Amino acid sequence: MFVDEAKVFVKGGDGGDGAVAFRREKYVPYGGPAGGDGGKGGDVVFVVDEGLRTLVDFRYQTHFKAPRGENGRGKNQHGRSADALVVPVPPGTRVYDDATGELLADLVEPGARFVVARGGRGGRGNARFATPTHTAPRFAEKGEPGEARWVRLELAVLADVGLVGYPNVGKSTLLSRVSRARPKIADYPFTTLSPNLGVVDLGEGRSFVLADLPGLIEGAHAGSGLGHRFLRHVERTRLILHVVDVAAVEGRDPYDDYRSIREELRRYDPRLAERPEIVVANKMDLPQAAERLSAFREKLGPDVPVYPISAATGAGVPALLEAVWARLSELWAEEKAAQEATQHADRSAAVHRLRGRRPAKEDGPPFTIRKEGEIFIVESERLRRIMARYNFDQDEAVRRFARLLKKMGVEEALRAAGAVDGDEVWIGEMAFELSDEGI
Template identity: 50%
Template sequence: MKFVDEAYIDVAAGDGGAGCVSFRHEKYKEFGGPNGGDGGRGGHVFAVADPNLNTLVDFRYSRRHHARNGQHGMGSDMFGAAGDDITLKMPVGTIITDAETGEVLHELLKPGEIITIAKGGDGGFGNMRFKSAINRAPRQKTPGWPGEGRKLKLELKVLADVGLLGMPNAGKSTFITAVSNARPRIADYPFTTLHPNLGVVRVAPEQSFVVADLPGLIEGASEGAGLGHLFLRHLQRTRLLLHIVDIAPFDGADPVAQAKAIVGELKKYDAALYEKPRWLVLNKVDMVPADEREARVKDFVKRFKHKGPVFEISALTREGCESLIKAVYKHIKSQQVAEQPATYIDPRFSGDAAE
């Protein structure tokens, strides 16, 4: 299951309806005067941030979104009806960019936030608008104004609640396989993971969260070394980072030095990402003799100077994984409650008109 975080769509608002040229034709009224109405405005195209969505996959298969045109004006002083608006539901965190100019138009950050991404054209004037003391039988009318049309790029930075950090061969892919439904490629050589993988972690029948396994980071990643830097932006809105460390590297490397290198690259790339909640997960404890495990863990934590939660697991044997995912779910749930209102109300039906 790969990241589906980018889509290109065409949106077009409706054109305004044309005005009407019409005159009253009533019995005993020889000169009834003009009564041609205005055309209706074209439909707008709105975008709404829906907290129930977490992917842009729908826009991969539905690229064209066109609102209806306004109706033409009619006689008897009747204006044309406005075209129906359309509302595109997008996940919270979607960045909307003009695909032709590269200008960022908007970023949907709050659940229920609604914006206009293409404005419908105004309706044209009917001949009743041109009536005056010196022009009592005008035959002028104007066409409707065209609606806005745009080519848009949609980009979603968050597709997972939890992001995995770590060196190549730290055991991230094995961990995501152990706790979720994802089945990434796993091998005993570096850079097995070439693209992000998503997995849904089921804590209970109705309790779950999404975890992302990214290609491993190496020193110099913030300057472009390796593959991990290409996907760091996907972590910018995850709620929690799990820093997975191989506590028993097969090549005899110092795990503390490796862990500090990862943290350094994170800080260089984005200071805000560096400040995000980050838990330390010491993996492959099954490779450490039981009588040495406690001392090695204490030594690592002391030298690494980590102040957050620390977990000891073996992704291969699944030792410690259950307690970790329960703690992660509890943390995510508490953040979700703080971030969102208790009940999500679609703004289209809340009585507030979007302008």
């Protein structure tokens, strides 16, 4: 089974809670606070495993939750941070946020890592809140919740060369001819329903990966047939081998097929139309092929090289492979030069940033206030995070939170918005009452 799409839920581990504790030792009557911090929750990390080829494992397990950190303990003992949950993914995996559609990561190189859900920070123990004027705090933070999200995984196979063309033009036969790959071959359209990879070995250390990609049909750019699931794989290839049935066994015109496939690539992504390409005229072993080849070349024009072959007999295949290797060598050299130029530019930019002034931090408003009926609602991402770390069963936590609201100007802003004593105020999932003593 080839699976190239999956949707999974990931959640980082919650941080451990801080402890409220005091030193209780003989001859030390006022030992002071000794509550330790909670440990950090584990991250969920995607790591590229080059031994994987599909996303099939994610069809059977769709939830990945990292362990939480340990709680803090007395005697200033901090809780242990949790280990990361490492999830292997195949090379070529793209990770999207399912809610926003944002591309989060494109994992290509073996061993590449991406933290898809971070674990929450551990809560601070009461020893952290001791001051000269408040020597015995009975307040400790809860652990921060870990990040949680649904993500969509898409796999695009990694290959140096991709075979494209209409169904039944001989792509699978060519792959089996030049590599050890053994794709399913039959005399009907859409025999190949998933990409097949093969390594072409030309000897003397010369080799490349060739992918037989499922056949295109008209309308693929809009999702018809295998649609986007096919075209996604074409994006990864450096070089396209465009295979046409020059003998027109199924009655289609080779040139019309060629133009149709080119148009589908262009409409899906204009950059694919600019991808380096070699045209392969297959089925030259059939009687009508030679005559049709001349007409096909004439329509393409002299600027488009065409390599006539017979994948069934092997005729013309060695010359084609040498041409592919020569073109790949040029492309690899261009990529290397571009990477070196990018690395040089990145180093120069880093030096410039270190020498220059740091830009001023631009923050949005710390909170907003709106009214629904008789209720005032305070919305603030910062307050939401803080409240997740406060244990409101502790009286001191409530007092600290009230002081924080006053310091941030929330109480003043509420009164400016028309709130009076006794009005109900919601912050996050909690309701408060406004009074002379604050919220």
